[in-house]
Amino acid sequence: MKTLVTASWVIAHDGRSHVEVPDGAVLIDGDTIVDVGDRAELDRRQADVRIDLGDAVVTPGLIDLDALTDIDHLILDSWASPDLASGFTWSAEYFAAPRAVFDAAQRRAVREYALVQLALHGITSYMPIASEVHSDWAETCEDFVAMAEVSSRLGLRGFLGPSFRSGVNVIGADGKRTVMFDEEAGRRGLAEALRFLDHTARLADPLVTGVLLPCRIETLLPELLGDVARAARERGALVRLHALQGMSERDCIQRAYGRTPLQLIADSGLLSDRLIVPHGVVLDVHPEVLGRDTGDVAVLADAGVSIVHCPLTNARYAHNLHTFAGYRARGVNLCLGTDSFPPDLIRGIDVGTQVAKLQAGDLGQGHLTGYFDALWTGGATALHRPDLGRLAAGATADLSAFALDDFRMGVTEDPLRTLVLNGTARDAVLTMVAGRVVMRDGSIPGVDLTELRRSGRQLFDMMRAAYPERDHRRRTVEELFPPVFPQKIQASVQPSPAVTDLIT
Numbered sequence: 001m002k003t004l005v006t007a008s009w010v011i012a013h014d015g016r017s018h019v020e021v022p023d024g025a026v027l028i029d030g031d032t033i034v035d036v037g038d039r040a041e042l043d044r045r046q047a048d049v050r051i052d053l054g055d056a057v058v059t060p061g062l063i064d065l066d067a068l069t070d071i072d073h074l075i076l077d078s079w080a081s082p083d084l085a086s087g088f089t090w091s092a093e094y095f096a097a098p099r100a101v102f103d104a105a106q107r108r109a110v111r112e113y114a115l116v117q118l119a120l121h122g123i124t125s126y127m128p129i130a131s132e133v134h135s136d137w138a139e140t141c142e143d144f145v146a147m148a149e150v151s152s153r154l155g156l157r158g159f160l161g162p163s164f165r166s167g168v169n170v171i172g173a174d175g176k177r178t179v180m181f182d183e184e185a186g187r188r189g190l191a192e193a194l195r196f197l198d199h200t201a202r203l204a205d206p207l208v209t210g211v212l213l214p215c216r217i218e219t220l221l222p223e224l225l226g227d228v229a230r231a232a233r234e235r236g237a238l239v240r241l242h243a244l245q246g247m248s249e250r251d252c253i254q255r256a257y258g259r260t261p262l263q264l265i266a267d268s269g270l271l272s273d274r275l276i277v278p279h280g281v282v283l284d285v286h287p288e289v290l291g292r293d294t295g296d297v298a299v300l301a302d303a304g305v306s307i308v309h310c311p312l313t314n315a316r317y318a319h320n321l322h323t324f325a326g327y328r329a330r331g332v333n334l335c336l337g338t339d340s341f342p343p344d345l346i347r348g349i350d351v352g353t354q355v356a357k358l359q360a361g362d363l364g365q366g367h368l369t370g371y372f373d374a375l376w377t378g379g380a381t382a383l384h385r386p387d388l389g390r391l392a393a394g395a396t397a398d399l400s401a402f403a404l405d406d407f408r409m410g411v412t413e414d415p416l417r418t419l420v421l422n423g424t425a426r427d428a429v430l431t432m433v434a435g436r437v438v439m440r441d442g443s444i445p446g447v448d449l450t451e452l453r454r455s456g457r458q459l460f461d462m463m464r465a466a467y468p469e470r471d472h473r474r475r476t477v478e479e480l481f482p483p484v485f486p487q488k489i490q491a492s493v494q495p496s497p498a499v500t501d502l503i504t
Contacts, residue, residue: 003028003435004047007401009057009415012036013390018060018372020415026058028397031206031434036391051437055405056429057415060389061124061157061398062345063379065240065308066278066337069114069128069147071460074340076467076481078316086177087480088133090170091472095180101134101466104142106459111147113456114343115154116447119439121343122400122428125157125379125388127240127276129339132215133470134463137185138164141195148200148208154447155438157207157398159238159383161196164189165215166224171472179218179252186224190214190231197235206434210237217243217261218252222268229269238383240276240308241265245319250282250289262296273304276382278337279314279321280307286322301331306382309374310339311352323359324352325367335378336371344425345375346402353420372416401430 166186
């Protein structure tokens, strides 16, 4: 079946770079793009289905390599002082007898809620991330068998695998952070991940690719990291490892092993072009480390490692990449992720470009072109999928589209600059994967958004209510998560004296 998608703007690829095509069109045959160009020309071609998006910009499908597939926890933990924040981590006491807050059916519902959010925000390809705080340890093969089914049914392209770890960040009775380990649990977790790789091989679903997704580097013993590296080489699997993301991680690893996290990664055998690292912030160039280049970034670039930059989440947790332009100049493949709710890569690009301007002290150094390259080309490079991240003949028909006709968007100058400055990913009007419409105008076939929202709220309330049992000081929900202003119910609210004077 041939489909013709038309809009006021199309972001095509001419073999060298992305190019903006006004009044453009994309012609698709099955799951493959056969032509991209002027609407007037392609309109004359035969098509079984025609999708005219009007005043909108059609782009390559958005690739999110750190996509939240969970109920939002950043809304709870990204604002607190260190004292309150200590209550968001397992206590040493809880480590001895953890429990899963959600059962298997609820975990499946959480994943569906999150995946629908991705589709609504224009994301076509994703690699998942979820909090382990509310689990009894980590994820299982069965969790991801269920997730793969939901993902494929919705029509998203998932690079999936259960997370696993040999340790957990905990807060001791003295209020200090440390990592407690269960080596056997780590080995079981890797076995579960390998079992899922076997499942995806049997599944042979083009929308589901098995990958290895170990947890944060400080929660992985060196022996387990080495086992992951060997398994990845033997199976040709991608590995994503959260690392180089905070000073507490760096200090923890240096105390335990006398090495930096980057040295630990290198010693484990993981350094290669199949390694994907969110967030890659804490290297020698970071001002809290050395503030100068002694070769860390070059190590990553030479090995072909991809860094997943999550600018919106970084800003919310007070982290900055030093710098986006510097990493690119040294040859690091940068791609993008959301890592939190909302899964809005457009807002992420906006934050990233503004931070880049501030760091450079130059309005011309926002690197908007570089951010979109990272979103599309960088993501495709990290995934070893050159057929993704571009709209050109022969590429896979994964695309997104964003409306430009809302009065609140203002006037359109350049379609991408206008979208980043005045819009968000909530302006998505089309998500298409392998030529199949996944989302159109805020609707996803077979999904009751009202019911899903109700279910999501119930699951969030369950997650929030479980925090006190893990807190080393057993503070209440109200103490851990106070409102912005005090909440007080009164029969009536009396005007203040100053307001009374004005009335009289």
